[in-house]
Amino acid sequence: MAVGEEADPAMLRDHLRQSLPDYMVPSAIVMLDALPLTPNGKVDRRGLPAPDASREERGYVAPRTPVEAILAGIWADVLKLDRVGVFDNFFELGGDSIQSIQVVARAGRAGLKIPVRQLFEHQSVAALATVASTAAAPDGAEQGMVDGEVALTPIQSWFFAQEPGTPDHFNQAFWLMPRSRLDPARLGTVLARLVEHHDALRLRYRREPSGWVQFHGEAAGSFALEVADLSALSPDAVTAALAGAAEEFQRGLDLAGGPLVRVGLFELASGAQRLLLVIHHLVVDGVSWRILMEDLEALYADDSAALAPKTTSFKAWSGKLHDYAATEAARAEQDGWREQIEQPVAPLPIDLSSGPNDVASVDIDTVELSADETDRLLKDVPNLYRTRINDVLLTALAQALAGWTGQGISLIHLEGHGREAVVEGIDLSRTVGWFTSLYPVRLAVDPEAGPGRQRVDDRRVLSGIAFVNRTG
Incomplete structure (x- = not known):
């Protein structure tokens, strides 16, 4: 490519991605003052220089603006890298669509508004910084506690269509090993904040003649926290007790009356602890767990801290999805x-x-x-x-x-x-x-x-x- 002024290869590729599939976007763009020509005035292809990574943006270029610095820091944190240059490609660094959602969420907490699709359209920090805007509470996002009925989403309808024998027992669970001791009372306060802030954790379900109905319940009864002291047991007995507790917790969810969230804090020998989190799959997924884990950690560090503004509610999303389907x-x-x-x-x-x-x-x-x-x-x-x-x-x-x-x-x-x-x-x-x-x-x-x-x-x-x- 011959250019009369300095051009940014990363931004050129971002521009091409808007109209071409990924495999047609050139992996290298070489800037020339002029194209080499044959005596007949045609492009001399043999005279074109071979692509050279050193001539492109592939060397590390540090952030040059405050917005680039924020984005580079977020990318490095999400992708577990020591540093990210402003011309590095998010997906070539190993990023994926789920991590793009994490980037958007963290950018919002840092005061930047970036729709997820823009990260696919502008895949370098330099390009993304040009379209990032100052963030506020998402337009139209309800910041209070959402209530009322919620239309089932397609995946929820699919679940109930399978006619599961025990619909209450379909959950996701995590065992955690706290780095420092957890106080049960403080943990309960944090969990109460979580179910108030994240409306889906208060959802309930009842079966009617016309089918399953989804609705928001009260915050009270939306989670259960149990503490068990296993410190006097032998190691083998502790292993068996934890396995038994996990099975009992996962069978103990109630779609109609709640809770759909159960938490167990287990005291072990020498002051160690284990934390079990169980949530029904109807109200949580892999991306949701990342959000909840971050908020759980932030609130336990400071239970008076303000969480980031809510984004579009699950209720609003479900309604708009049904509208779109028509x-x-x-x-x-x-x-x-x-x-x-x-x-x-x-x-x-x-x-x-x-x-x-x-x-x-x-x-x-x-x-x-x-x-x-x-x-x-x-x-x-x-x-x-x-x-x-x-x-x-x-x-x-x-x-x-x-x-x-x-x-x-x-x-x-x-x-x-x-x-x-x-x-x-x-x-x-x-x-x-x-x-x-x-x-x-x-x-x-x-x-x-x-x-x-x-x-x-x-x-x-x-x-x-x-x-x-x-x-x-």
Whole structure:
């Protein structure tokens, strides 16, 4: 590229991403004073210099403005890096869509307003800083306690449509090891603040003849805190007691009357403690846990501290999502989704033709990568293939399925965080709830092709991704 004045390669690539898919955006842009020409006046391609990383923005460039400094600090914290240069690419550094939500939430606490979509459109600190604005409480976001009925979201409707035998027992849980001793009374005060601030934690459910109804309950009874002293038990007995407590807590949620949040504080020998957090999945997801953990830590440090302003409520989001589903834009997507599931696909081979097919029957095999392998997988591989880590992993899955079944086509269901900005004026960066999206995707690969020869952004491989990127 020949330019008459200094240009920013990162911003040029951001501009190209607005109209081109990622794999068509050049990985290197070289600035020239003029294009080399042949004697005939045509571009002399042999005279073009090879891309040189030293000529681009890839060397570290420190923040030059206060906004860049704030954003670089947030990126470094979220991505667990020592430092971030203003021309570094968020996704090439290993960032993903869930971490982009964390960035937006932390930027809001720092006084900057950045919609999530802008981080996808402006992928460097320098570019993002140009569109960041001063943040205030999100437009129209209710800052008081939300009440009343809430329309079920698609994922919640899907859950109840499965007719689970024990709908109260479908939760997510975390065991924590406190670095310093927790005071039960102070912990109870903090939990009360959390269920008041995060409206979804007060949701209740009742079954009526027309179906399940979701509504907000009172703050009282929305959580339960129990303290148990296990300090006199032997190590083996402690292990058994903790396992038993976890099972009892997870079976002790009540959709109709509450609580949907149960917390256990266990006293162990030598002053150690364990903290168990159990929340029904209908009101929490992976992104929500990050929000809750940050607020829990902040409030325990100072239980009088003001939490960041609320973003769009789960109730408002659900209502707008139902409105969007009735629009022409949403209806126009239906044929594309049907195409994903209506074409015939050979069933997966199974060992047993009958038996339970539920979460309790799932077995998990774990494979661990070294820190170096993880770093190369998250950063080097996506940059090499000009795609994102999710697409790389899906290609590996597609190849594994093809090798197992002998078929080049597989149909899978993918989960997304579900917080896509399909409606204007919505900010879900600090909203707690179950937002997960579930959607079908056809994977098409050549069973004979080896690693490195597949392209996940091939239209025949992941055509469903285009739909979820627009609609969530």
